[in-house]
Amino acid sequence: MALINEESTDRYDLREFRPQTDDQGAPDATTRAWMDAVGVGFHEPPESDEGAARMASHFIADQETFLGVYVNRPVVGSVDETWPAGTFTWFPKDLSWGDGSAVRTQAVSAVTVRPTERRRGILRRMMMHALERGVEEGYAVASLTASEGTIYRRFGFGCAIRERAVHVRRDRALPFLAPTTGTVVMVTTQWLADGVGPEVFARFHARTPGSMVRNTGTWPIVFGEFGPDGQKAKDVRAAVHRPEGSDEVDGYVTWRVVEGKTGEDTRVEIVDLVYTSDAAYLSLWEFLLSIDLNDVVVYKRSRLDDPIVAALADARSYDVDHEEDHVWLRVLDVAAVLESRPYAADGSLTIAVTDSLGHASGTYRLDVREARGTVTRLADDADVAGSDIALDVADLGALLIGSVSPVTLAAAGLLRAADPAVAVLLRAMLTPPRTPHGITYF
Ligand SMILES: CC(=O)SCCNC(=O)CCNC(=O)[C@H](O)C(C)(C)COP(=O)(O)OP(=O)(O)OC[C@H]1O[C@@H](n2cnc3c(N)ncnc32)[C@H](O)[C@@H]1OP(=O)(O)O
Numbered sequence: 001m002a003l004i005n006e007e008s009t010d011r012y013d014l015r016e017f018r019p020q021t022d023d024q025g026a027p028d029a030t031t032r033a034w035m036d037a038v039g040v041g042f043h044e045p046p047e048s049d050e051g052a053a054r055m056a057s058h059f060i061a062d063q064e065t066f067l068g069v070y071v072n073r074p075v076v077g078s079v080d081e082t083w084p085a086g087t088f089t090w091f092p093k094d095l096s097w098g099d100g101s102a103v104r105t106q107a108v109s110a111v112t113v114r115p116t117e118r119r120r121g122i123l124r125r126m127m128m129h130a131l132e133r134g135v136e137e138g139y140a141v142a143s144l145t146a147s148e149g150t151i152y153r154r155f156g157f158g159c160a161i162r163e164r165a166v167h168v169r170r171d172r173a174l175p176f177l178a179p180t181t182g183t184v185v186m187v188t189t190q191w192l193a194d195g196v197g198p199e200v201f202a203r204f205h206a207r208t209p210g211s212m213v214r215n216t217g218t219w220p221i222v223f224g225e226f227g228p229d230g231q232k233a234k235d236v237r238a239a240v241h242r243p244e245g246s247d248e249v250d251g252y253v254t255w256r257v258v259e260g261k262t263g264e265d266t267r268v269e270i271v272d273l274v275y276t277s278d279a280a281y282l283s284l285w286e287f288l289l290s291i292d293l294n295d296v297v298v299y300k301r302s303r304l305d306d307p308i309v310a311a312l313a314d315a316r317s318y319d320v321d322h323e324e325d326h327v328w329l330r331v332l333d334v335a336a337v338l339e340s341r342p343y344a345a346d347g348s349l350t351i352a353v354t355d356s357l358g359h360a361s362g363t364y365r366l367d368v369r370e371a372r373g374t375v376t377r378l379a380d381d382a383d384v385a386g387s388d389i390a391l392d393v394a395d396l397g398a399l400l401i402g403s404v405s406p407v408t409l410a411a412a413g414l415l416r417a418a419d420p421a422v423a424v425l426l427r428a429m430l431t432p433p434r435t436p437h438g439i440t441y442f
Pocket residue numbers: 041042108109110111112113114117118119120121122123124125144145146147148150151154
């Protein structure tokens with residue numbers, strides 16, 4: 001397809017800035033224009049003034065850095081006079097290794113380019129700038145959740161964790177094959193939001209490989225304070241689980257019931273399911289499946305190895321509707337990220353990393369003793385032929401959480417192992433403390 005607008009090297013101006021609000025809490029003109037442009041990119045209606053003020057306060061709380069790409073000499077009357085043609089943001093976000101430790105990632109979001117300016121290199125320019133700034137700011141890894149599956153590999157991102165949208169038919173699900181323990185009670189969403197909910201999430205995050213901390217703006221949505229449309233969500237309900245004989249909440253669920261039209265299922269849709277024990281996860285599912293006057297329980301953030309399948313009276317009541325990529329990781333500093341994660345087995349191997357953008361290129365030696373890794377940079381270039389393992393930086397990102405196996409990547413032709421046993425060793429070393437589960441989009 002021909003470019004809609006003529007190519008011109010000085011057509012654009014890239015600007016980096018922090019979101020700002022005035023005395024009344026309203027976003028300043030530059031911030032508001034950036035937000036409106038993001039809305040255009042994602043086909044969302046403009047925010048009300050109240051919604052825009054709330055969102056701007058969240059961006060500031062999350063320490064976001066905005067990029068805007070502006071059209072120089074805009075045509076009179078065009079939106080280019082106020083809105084950037086390209087938008088991009090990054091901010092710090094911890095990724096949990098599941099043993100209580102985490103690595104700070106450069107989280108990337110709100111990537112949009114206006115349709116009239118697409119495929120003219122605006123995304124590439126913003127990404128190059130952001131990753132260079134990420135290196136300057138000391139990030140070992142960048143992260144994102146993607147709108148499409150084929151955009152980000154070219155920039156060195158690999159899909160490190162996948163997720164499933166599932167539904168469970170109620171009529172064949174219960175009783176579970178093994179009895180559950182503890183108690184489930186309904187609570188108000190306000191009570192959860194006031195402290196218990198975020199506190200339970202913090203414990204989930206610490207013990208769950210692949211969990212990412214939440215944006216400030218995620219909390220009001222999971223507790224029904226606002227729906228995705230910015231209006232109060234009156235239909236969100238909540239329940240918590242406590243272990244037998246304990247006052248401490250070890251899991252919660254929020255959900256809404258969506259009534260089916262004639263001939264359609266009525267659905268219990270899980271909004272947020274957060275657990276700090278297997279018992280809590282199981283009991284909350286059992287509770288949801290026991291709610292009368294509906295046909296299915298729907299969950300969009302299921303992990304690949306879901307224990308509910310084994311627990312159900314009839315495992316065929318569980319169906320996967322869709323599976324796709326969840327969190328993508330882009331290694332910026334190989335030594336720092338590999339030294340930040342725990343390991344499940346000792347071992348030593350050399351790894352050659354190719355990176356078309358250069359940030360992670362090199363040959364490295366990873367030595368793991370007593371669950372901690374030490375990385376030595378052996379060469380600036382990737383010694384592909386002389387190393388135990390050779391792979392692209394995107395595939396190193398894919399391996400990081402331990403959800404994707406090096407043996408699988410070798411079978412896919414993406415990882416070269418001098419000896420197949422080395423891929424098996426690396427798989428054992430990278431085994432996460434428990435099944436990775438990401439439940440947070442950003
Ligand atoms: C983390 C997030 O925010 S995910 C959200 C991403 N945004 C969206 O999906 C909103 C709708 N889409 C858009 O706004 C734009 O089309 C974008 C942001 C996806 C792409 O912006 P553009 O400025 O057109 O991309 P740009 O011209 O810089 O292209 C860079 C490269 O990506 C490729 N590319 C661009 N868009 C896509 C796409 N949708 N799918 C696959 N490849 C793509 C280009 O072919 C180009 O490849 P090359 O450099 O290897 O030759």
